[in-house]
Amino acid sequence: LTDFLRTCQHNQQDIILVGDFNETLSPEIEGLSKLCSELSLCDLLFQHTGLDNFSTYTRGSQRIDFCFCSDRISEACLQCCYEPFLAPGNKGDHRPILIDFSTQRLFGNDDHKLAGPSAREFTSKDAKNTRKYCDLKFQYLEEHNFAMRLSQLEQQWDPALLEALDRDFQRASKTAAKHCKRKPSLYYSKKLADLRKEKNVLRRFISQIKLGISFVTAITNTVSDGFSFLIPDSLDACQQRLREVQRQIFQTERNHVVERRKEQQVEIRESELKGDKKKAKAIKYKMVAERTKEMYRKLRSYKGTKTSGIARLDVPRDPTDRNYKQCQDWVTVETPLEIETKLRERNQHHFGQAQGTFPTVSPFKEMVDWGASTHSAELILEGSYSNSELSDLQRCLIRHMKKRTQLDLIPAPLTIDEWEGKIRSWPE
Numbered sequence: 001l002t003d004f005l006r007t008c009q010h011n012q013q014d015i016i017l018v019g020d021f022n023e024t025l026s027p028e029i030e031g032l033s034k035l036c037s038e039l040s041l042c043d044l045l046f047q048h049t050g051l052d053n054f055s056t057y058t059r060g061s062q063r064i065d066f067c068f069c070s071d072r073i074s075e076a077c078l079q080c081c082y083e084p085f086l087a088p089g090n091k092g093d094h095r096p097i098l099i100d101f102s103t104q105r106l107f108g109n110d111d112h113k114l115a116g117p118s119a120r121e122f123t124s125k126d127a128k129n130t131r132k133y134c135d136l137k138f139q140y141l142e143e144h145n146f147a148m149r150l151s152q153l154e155q156q157w158d159p160a161l162l163e164a165l166d167r168d169f170q171r172a173s174k175t176a177a178k179h180c181k182r183k184p185s186l187y188y189s190k191k192l193a194d195l196r197k198e199k200n201v202l203r204r205f206i207s208q209i210k211l212g213i214s215f216v217t218a219i220t221n222t223v224s225d226g227f228s229f230l231i232p233d234s235l236d237a238c239q240q241r242l243r244e245v246q247r248q249i250f251q252t253e254r255n256h257v258v259e260r261r262k263e264q265q266v267e268i269r270e271s272e273l274k275g276d277k278k279k280a281k282a283i284k285y286k287m288v289a290e291r292t293k294e295m296y297r298k299l300r301s302y303k304g305t306k307t308s309g310i311a312r313l314d315v316p317r318d319p320t321d322r323n324y325k326q327c328q329d330w331v332t333v334e335t336p337l338e339i340e341t342k343l344r345e346r347n348q349h350h351f352g353q354a355q356g357t358f359p360t361v362s363p364f365k366e367m368v369d370w371g372a373s374t375h376s377a378e379l380i381l382e383g384s385y386s387n388s389e390l391s392d393l394q395r396c397l398i399r400h401m402k403k404r405t406q407l408d409l410i411p412a413p414l415t416i417d418e419w420e421g422k423i424r425s426w427p428e
Helices: 002-010 031-039 044-049 071-076 103-107 127-143 146-155 159-178 190-211 216-222 235-254 256-273 277-303 336-354 375-382 392-399 416-424
Strands: 016-020 065-069 077-082 097-101 313-316 330-333
Touching (some): 031 065, 044 071, 065 077, 065 097, 071 103, 097 103, 127 146, 127 159, 146 159, 190 216, 190 235
Antiparallel strands (some): 016 065, 077 097, 313 330
């Protein structure tokens, strides 16, 4: 490590070394103390806080987590500190280190605001998308010879090449992110929020009992807006309740739409009872908007990544059930042959609904064939057809079948350009 850092310093590079070293800074010139002394690195957190007699590990009694850096890095630091154990968002057994740098001093430009987790396509917890993102990004960079161009930059400084590499790196990130499926966000539910709050409190109580460290401040902040649950009085009971809450959270997240609708219906009734019709109306509008959004999300997922065609199809489990609006039991078919068969059956039933009506039974059925090529068909178009066997209503229908425009106005010949143009724009 020391040899590597010496090489960095020889290349005029700044150093920032952060980690869990499992070692303390001793007064003797050895270990970490020797490394910092030989490379002229400062202990950034001690320099800003002036504190050293505390533990950075839950089962320890001394500092073993450090941030060592060169002078220019130290001058760019605005503030830094160790956060409490199990601070919000931290599930480890070490104190998180928070360091705030001035990007203007460090890089010569202002910092850019990052999108919050809710606005990102995916997070690092999504293993499938993370792997896909890394593979696609690496593929993009390889296709654009990123590594070779980067080695050229290392051999000879070229600001234009640096900017080009930066643009390609950003494009690689955006291109890879576009191909990653974004996880649908969960609707807010008071039940889900309360369960998550209870889970956080139970975790801190269990850690407090096991580690003998007080988390009263963290627990107080978590329940500052109130809570409606009781804390068990023993470690075993807390652990059992925590497992139960985690199962309830999993089930609630799976049914978050149903829970959301229930809570909205309750809010509407309460608002109407209080006479607040404006609020009740606003909630109803919100419900409609959420349903519409969910419908389009499902349509996009059914369509898949193809520009046209159907990738999957939901059909009633009972083949004889034709009441699609009221059907509750559905099954998904995904193979092309099954989809084609189900669509054909549906279309046959849809277009066969006219069977049994006047045009599909005798005597009209014998007078006009499927291709409408009989003499009776010509008479109907001319408006001179007559048949005493037909009722008044049937004769009225036939009178309305008379042609209104001259037939065969469109020329029969079709040029190659017209043929290619129609095929090119054909939506099928």
